[in-house]
Amino acid sequence: MSTDWLGYGYAALVASGGVIGYAKAGSVPSLAAGLLFGGLAGVGAYQQSQDPKNVWLSLIASGTLTGVMGMRFYNSRKFMPAGLIAGASLLMVGKLGLQLMEKPLQP
Template identity: 75%
Template sequence: MGVEWFGFGYAALVATGGIIGYAKAGSVPSLAAGLLFGGLAGLGAYQMSQDPKNVLVSLIASGTLAGVMGYRFYNSGKMMPAGIIAGASILMLGRLGFKMLQKPHDT
């Protein structure tokens, strides 16, 4: 079992986005959402580090962010932050789909 570095990086990106949103615009909702979803993504990455097939929490966090931030990007056309987070979330969903399709390894 390896550490899910991609998942932890995604979690850090989401949490950092919330912190930057708060620092630049004073947006408490950005801070709360960033820390909540960053924490959920971090929990999901930890769970996947323990069991690569345990993707549910990561799937919920990245799927929700892909939908919400994708909608915001569609409406605003702004790459920061909506486009970046939507893109990263879609990549994470692709990775999770790949993980779910892999056959288990005997170790």
């Protein structure tokens, strides 16, 4: 069993982004979304550490953030925070997709 350090790092990035958004701008929605999605990504990383084929929670969380933050980045053209989170989330989606292709699901 190997620990999913990349997944835990991604979860910490997302959660800390929400905390920083709250600290800088007083944005409660940023805090709530950052902690929610960071928590989901953290649980997903834990699940992957237990069973490397169990990528679904991480994939849903990072896929959702890719779409939402990608649209925010497209509309605002501001790298921070939308572009950073969209890029990191897209990398996670790619990593998880490769993991799925390497280890096919057994019925």
